[in-house]
Amino acid sequence: MNVRSQIAMVFHLDKCIGCHTCSIACKNIWTDRKGAEYMWWNNVETKPGTGYPTKWENQEIYKGGWEKNGDTVSLKGTGKFKGLKNIFHNPYMPVLDDYYEPWTYKYQDLFTAPEGDDQPTARPVSLVTGETIEVKSGPNWDDDMGGSPDFARQDVNLEKLSPAEREAMFQLERMTFHYLPRICNHCLNPACVASCPSGALYKRGEDGVVLINQERCRAWRMCVTACPYKKSYYNWHTGKSEKCVLCYPRLESGQAPACFHSCVGRIRYLGVLLYDADKIERIASATDENLVEAQLEIYLDPFDPEVIKQAALNGIAMSTIEAAQKSPVYKFLKVWKLALPLHPEFRTLPNLFYVPALLPGMANVQNGIYNTTSKSLWHGIDATRLPIKYLASLFSAGNTDKIVEVLKRLMAVRMHRRGETVGDLSKEEISAAMHEINLNGKTADEIFRLTSLATFDERFVIPPAHREESIEMLENTADVKGNTGFGFKERPARGL
Amino acid sequence: MLNQLLFIALPYVALATFLVGSIYRYLYKGFKVSSLSSQFLEGRTLFFGSQPFHWGLFFLFFGHLIAFLFPSTLIAWNGHTVRLLIIECASFAFGISALWGLLALVTRRLTNKRVQMVTNKMDVVVYLVLFIQIVSGLCVAYFNRWGSNWFAAFLTPYLRSIFVFDPQIDAISTVNSVWLKIHVVSAFSIIAIIPFTRFVHFLVYPVDYLWRSYQQVIWNWDRRSIRTSRAHSYGKKSLNN
Incomplete structure (x- = not known):
């Protein structure tokens, strides 16, 4: 038994009202920068729908995640051979148009337009090229389009349904939709980490947060392909990939991540799960129908004395184990068995669970x-x-x-x-x-x-980060916002 | 005098700049070391430029390297006319492939507005020296044929003399091919500008990915031993404190 701790999450979909407050909270803190405008580390999708980026769930297009390969798993579209072979041009990488071209408006025109018979308008301009554009899609473009032919009917999940069932779904009296908020799953078997040729991606041992080292990222773009949830984004301006950091500076100071904190419907729960790292490979390669059950097995009972002993041996702080015992995620997932992972067939062992x-x-x-x-x-x-x-x-x-x-x-x-x-x-x-x-x-x-x-405090049980043991965590993150970022000694300027 | 400037001064200046500049940039400007891929902004025509360009240069680079390191082996291999023809034709084909790719990339950059937004002055310099380098190389291959044979006679001794700090430029300065001289000079120019351009990305080509384990888990505590550890594999790294 090799016990590690992981910050895991539960989203209760019955309570999600689709207000996108989470997305905005995240955007304001993390991605309001050049090159990152199109990134939505947190986004809310309407299901049935095509999602963001368009049809992200269809791994025939994007080749993300792992596939079962006998007793083990192998990366679907990346990896040592496929990745290095495609390093000069990655055929499965989504491009800007699969997301949307970020834009703003020429607000100044509202003030400077000469007097005339018509109201002045603020025309949309691209944030990439600066030219006026015709806005054809945007984040959350299919919001509430539950029955639409362009979006809902293109949902990849409908493939499992017979044509008759599919038709029935779109009869007027049957039409329905629900929301699906998504952030990075901070997986136990992250495909993005495995696919990164330069080793810039890693999982933090203490809390399982998956991060990209901005100084080691070389823009080989494999993580964008490998993440089946398309939660690794390429910053076209700096030439570095970025992803959800689970607001780790907030977590380290005991605060809930911004999207969690701001959630109006209070659908979000966050807590520690202890898991057995020795089982990752075996469980990631379970058969499709057993995947959910198998994944539950990897999470350990934090009240079991043997688990506590092994956790302590692995250097997990007692305060973390106590947090695991109070974890709302543990209750939803293991005790009550109400929460399910999103697309477990991608075999990354995601740590974000949904109560349908x-x-x-x-x-x-x-x-x-x-x-x-x-x-x-x-x-x-x-x-x-x-x-x-x-x-x-x-x-x-x-x-x-x-x-x-x-x-x-x-x-x-x-x-x-x-x-x-x-x-x-x-x-x-x-x-x-x-x-x-x-x-x-x-x-x-x-x-x-x-x-x-x-x-x-019941919804977010965040273990102390034990900053006294970690000098790095003492750096004040707010001092360097918009400038160098933390952990960095230089301005994040694009290279030549 | 000009010969000494081009074939003694330039190489040493180029190599020194390359070494100091690249190491400095890698160590202190890590954020700026990137391939700066623009595939995200435009992916389709990139394929027809990037693939032939990079694979062409990839094989040409190692071809030159082999000719420099193992000249006698290469000459022995070229003993058969058929083998010589194969190697000459293949090299020429890779040269054409690289040129085609370069032209496709330049066209893409000129015509695509999005890609223009991430183009800087040094990219223009890069395209210019690469164009000179590839075209002069193709001209050498065409006008002064069987380079894989005479490389050993003219260039290997010269390059070797540079690296042992005893520059001998008689052979190279008397050679009767202006294309070859351009080729050598532009090659050293490329080496000189590596630290100041996107060329740096070939220095960080991720060969170590081949032997690295897929998953990487890093602990913050006990930083000296943990931070740099590459030993992690599934569930094998445990007692982390």
């Missing part, structure tokens, strides 16, 4: 009347608008049983609370739902509490 949204029940059209009534209070999960297969393609590598299990748990908690607070559901109905998934009232109340009433 309880799907809205399906309405029907009778005699031209749109009818949403149903026999039960919230419709059964068997009458959901989105096919379970679609969710399975997102969160469980196609294993529909996993999705049904989670949805049943969420539904049982909801019924239990309805019984407690309103009392219009029959006792038998509630206990049948609870019994089916082995849930008792106490646990259901705990789930309810952490889901809806949790305080800031």
Whole structure:
């Protein structure tokens, strides 16, 4: 057993209202610079939809992540041979147009335009070339376009559905969408780290944050291809790649990352997980249908004395182990089994987990009347608008049983609370739902509490960084914002 | 006098600048050491420029290096006419490939507005010296044929004399080919400008990726032993304090 600690995350999709506050918080802190305008380390997508960059989930195009190769895994589009072979031109790399051309407006024209019959306008200008452009796409361009032919129907996850199922999804009475906020998953088996020819990417031992060393990055661009979530971005101005840093300067000082802190719906949870690094390779190469279950196995019980002993031997501070015991992520993931990884079939062992949204029940059209009534209070999960297969393609590598299990748990908690607070559901109905998934009232109340009433400190359990042991972490990051950045001794100017 | 300037002074100035400048830039200006890829801004026509250009130069570089390091082996290999023809034709083909690639890259840079935005003055210098270098090389290959044979007679002794600090320029200064002289002078010019241009990226070509383990985990504590460690592989690096 080789115990390491990892900062892991849970996003509760039932609570996400798609307000993009997280994206803006991140943008203002990290990516409001030349060359980084198009980067959205945090973005919120509408599902079904094509996402950002367009069709990022389709690894036939981008060749990201790992593929199972017997008892082990190998990189899909990069690696020692493929990477060095394609180093002069990377055929699978997304280009600016797959994201969007960043722009601003000529606001000055509003003031300087000569007097005339028409209102002056501020025309959009490209932030890359400075020329006026016709804006054709932008971040989050498909926001709320749940039924649209250009976006929703191009969703890669629909491939698992039969044509009939797909058509049914887009009938007016079935149309639905939900939001999917995404940041870097800070994976246990990061493909970006493995693909970097110059070794600029690394995973921090203390908290598992994956970072790019800006002084060692040589713009070989392999991480952009290798990350199946497309969360490594190439800065076209400095000639260096950049990615989500999980606000590590904030984490080190005990604050939640900006996107977490600012989340209006309070959908985000962050905490420590202990994991066994010896198992990474075996678990990354599990069969598709076992991937979710296998990944749960790698995370260790922080109350187990043997785990605590091994963790201490590996130099993990007692305060970190205590944080792991209080971790909301551990509860959602291992104890309650409510959270699932996004696209586990990419085999990077992501550390961002999602509690899927309880799907809205399906309405029907009778005699031209749109009818949403149903026999039960919230419709059964068997009458959901989105096919379970679609969710399975997102969160469980196609294993529909996993999705049904989670949805049943969420539904049982909801019924239990309805019984407690309103009392219009029959006792038998509630206990049948609870019994089916082995849930008792106490646990259901705990789930309810952490889901809806949790305080800031319950949602974000951040272990102390022990700055006393680490001189580097003492540098004041705010002093050098917009200038050299921290850890750097020179201005981040483009080379010649 | 001119010969001494071009074939003694220039090489030493070039080599000294190259050594001091590159080491300084690598150590103290790490952020500026990058291939500055513009593929993100334009990827399609880059393929038709970058691939033939880089592969052409790649083989030509090692061809020259072999001719310099193992001249007798090369001459022995060239003993057969067929082999000599193969090597001459292949070299010429790589030269054409590099020239084609260079022209494609220049055209791309001139016509694509986005790529122009990340073009600086030194890129123009780079294109200029590379153009002179490749064209003069092709002219030498065409007008003064069988260079792979006479390289050993004219250039190897000269280059070797430079490196042992006993410059002998008789052979090179009396050689009856202006193309060859241009080729040598522009070669040393390229070496001289390496630290000041994007040429630096070939110095950091990631050969060590071949033997590095895929995953890298770095601990902040105990920095001396951990920071530089490349020994990590799956789950093997543990007792980190």
